Amino acid sequence: MALSSDEGGRFADLLMEHEDSIVSSWTAEVAALLRGRLSHAELQRQTAELQKGFQTALAGGAQELTDDSAAELRAQLAELSSTRARQGFTATETAVSVFALKEAVLKVLDAGDGTDADTLRAYVGLSAFVDRAGLFTFDSYARAREELIADQAEQLLELSTPVVKLWEGVVAVPLVGTLDSARAQVVMERLLQTLVDTGSPYAIIDITGVPAVDTQVAQHILKTVVAARLMGADCIISGIRPQIAQTIVALGIEFGDIATKASLADALRHVLRKTGDKVTQKPSRREG
């Protein structure tokens, strides 16, 4: 049942008249649910703003949340949802912040004298309006979360592909996790740029952290190696564990003349031997 503009106006007056008591019981209601994860002052401020938003919308004759006069309220709700989503609140906790208005209004109506059929009808109308506002926060919340996830995926892409200098003239890329096309592209760009920046003639691609090497992953690695070779750098693939080696053989992938090693240490030793750098092991000291 939609809210008529008369009823809306009545509630706008009611919200204005009982502003303090509604805000305080609304805040108390929400505070009980959020269990101290937001400060009381912060919550009070948010609730007061929402109360203003509802009041303005209703006074402006909003009968549906989609009406023009409710535009400001919608913006407020969207803002609230995205803040809550980023602070790690659940969708329910966010929507309840809006639904609690109904309780607060009901308390004021109970305290007053008029609980006749008209008031009841108007209250049902208001209730429907608040419900739609609550659902709107659900939608905004979901959207904010999706944006958050997309942002994080992008950050992860940046984070998870470091190129480290291992030795003079030797850089290494420790790959961790799934190597899809997007990441493979980032890895290749980073590696080639680092080769130029550092003037390193050797690059080690370590796949210890890659759980499964399928043909797509192998192809990405092979392309990276070929690109590095074109730039004059020698590539070694390290971190090939027994189960990965057996899988690669069964799949029929051939790494050709690319040097492969079981561990990063083996790969580094291989490079040092080629460059002629001597690495000697100190005789271990025994005490006692």
Place this chain on the structure above:
Amino acid sequence: MTAGGAAERIAVTSDQDVVRVRQLVRTVAVAVKLSLVDQTKLVTAASELARNTLVYGGGGTVEVTRVENGRRAGIQIVFADQGPGIPDLDLALTDGYTTGGGLGLGLSGARRLVDEFAIDTAVGKGTTISVTKWCR
């Protein structure tokens, strides 16, 4: 061969779904106590076939079931799509043959990574591939 446990189904419509298939297969493979080598082989085969379902079949479904054969436990995975089908199966199963710019080892390699491999395809109707890996 009897099904021992509910089948889990994943719709494959994006690269993320291929990752989910891999994760599901790995979880089930650990649960039926496949050896580490067999886990890796099965996960890799599932990755190849799920990607084929996505790239060549235009998307489809992957169903993972725990199966039992006498005293042996195993995993059956069924990849189904309603794509264009495979016109020449022998050619498609040839090492190094590809129509999509890959290495051409996905289908043939996946067959070598599992114990049982069945393929049912019809041009214009789609492709269904069923693979099984048993505990040793």
